[in-house]
Amino acid sequence: MVASLGLSAAFVVFGASSTLASVFARIVVTPVRNHAEDVEVLAVIDGDDGTRVILSADSETTAPGTYSLTFDGGASCARIGRIVSFDPRDGTVEREVEHVYSGDLHAAARGRFTGFVYPTPQDAGFDAVDVEVPVENGTAPAWRVDPPAAEDGTPRAGDGMWAIMVHGRGARRNEGIRAVRSAQKLGMTSLLVSYRNDGDAPDAEDGRYGLGTTEWHDVQSAIRYALDQGAEDVVLFGWSMGGAVALQCVDRSELAHRVRAIVLTGPVVDWIDVLKYQAGLKRIPEAVGLVGRWLLSNRAGRLVTGLAAPVDLKSLNWVARAEQLRVPTLIMHSEDDDYVPVGPSMELAERNPDLVRFVRFTRARHTKEWNVDRRKWDHTARGWLRAVLNATRPGAAR
Known part of the structure; x- marks a missing residue:
């Protein structure tokens, strides 16, 4: 009887663990379309010196700098500026409202504090052209932003090159607007791209993220588009999972030789490490997390994950593959990144x-x-790119 009860309990634990591992694996590759609005909008104050908003205080809303606050289920957006006051005792922070792009902030009760600052290039003061990049399942919308002519006619390091901006998981192409002015100063045309399953580009047939192992095809298409439009070479910019996409592109694409450099911000350079870290944050037992990674990377897990093909997690580990990276790469990464740990970025360097x-x-x-x-x-x-782009490429004619 005792043995029977023990066996039954073991089956229950195994079943629960398998279910948890399945849910974890499926969440990782399921596109994020609706983001939680977890910041309380407590008050909006109009004054002679402008508008201010009082928000619930957390590590995001109390960080210095400029951000966006989206609300109304993501349909509305305001640009949020400097901190006016912060009182840890009552858990609130007051910040300047620099601009309300859409919606009625006074009527908002909750919102999402996020890193993109401008909803469109026009909102940032850029003259952008809407273009369509041919991809496997149709065309993917993108923004093209050309640089102004050099003021004194002096050649710039990036003249004739294109900067292809690759956003991260759950984000959209406006994430890359922050980098456009830097690219312009170097003389580069910017192409802010969309890719499969991001809500703008056509979905993949399985409707699942490949964590970089499939999305790179769309970035390759963007490179081809840029070259067809007259680009001499390209520089890839990537944020978060966009970094993983960029790294897969230079590893697998037939056009990799046209990529002069990669600029990464908070990138995923080792998905195995990220998945371990995320499982730990969610208090998922290590063994369960291991099963989740197995489901992602093996054909037997396809019924659970919905993936058309397993994800090769080893190919996404650039710490282990460091010597195989052959393109100059700049990584800018915060030491307190609470989603993608900074350790692998440091180790890769x-x-x-x-x-x-x-x-x-x-x-x-x-x-x-x-x-x-x-x-x-x-x-x-700009300093790093100027040095890289002005340097003689290995094998180039002198």
Whole structure:
């Protein structure tokens, strides 16, 4: 009887663990379309010196810099500026409202504090053109932003090149608007792209993220589009999972030789590490997390994950593959990133110091390095790119 009860209990535990692992694996590859609005909008104050908003205080809303507050289920957006006051005792923070792009902020009760600052390039003051990039299942919308002519006619390091901006998981192409001015200063045309399952581009047939192993095809299509439009070469910019996409592109694409450099912000350079970390945050037992990763990376897990093909997690581990990275890469990553740990970014740079440069940020959490210190982000990116793009490429004619 005791043995029978023990066996039954074991089956129950096994079943519960398998279910948890299945849910974890499926969530990882399921596109994020609706984001939780977890910030309380407590008051909106109009004064002679402008509008201010009082929000519930947390690590995001009390960070320095400029952000967006989306509300009305993501349909409305306001640009939020500096902190006016912060009282940890009552858990509130008061910040400037720089601009309300859409919606009635006075009527909002909750919102989402997020890193993109401008809903469209036009909102940032850029003249953008809507273009369509041919991809496998149709066309993917993108924004093209050309640079102004050099003021004094002096050649710029990026003249004739295109910067292809690759957003992260659950984000959209407006994430890359923050980098456009830096690209313009170097003389580069910016192409802010969409890719499969992001809500703008055509979905993949399985409707699942490939964590970079499938999305790179759409970035390759963007590179081909840029080259067809006259680009001499390209630079890839990537945020979060967009970093994983960019790295897969330079690893697998037939056009990889046209990528002169990669600029990554808060990138996923090792999905195995990220999945372990995320499982720990959710208090998922290590063994259950291991089963979840197995489901993602094996054909037997397809019925659970919905993936058309398993994800090769080993190919997404650039710490282990450091010596295989052959494109100059800049990584800007905050030490307090609470979604993608900074450790693998640092280790990748340590293992391939000739090609990878790591620059540490603080208080930026996940992919908000530009928001917290845009001057540092801009100077770092432009300074590094200027040096890389002006250098003679290996094998190039002298």
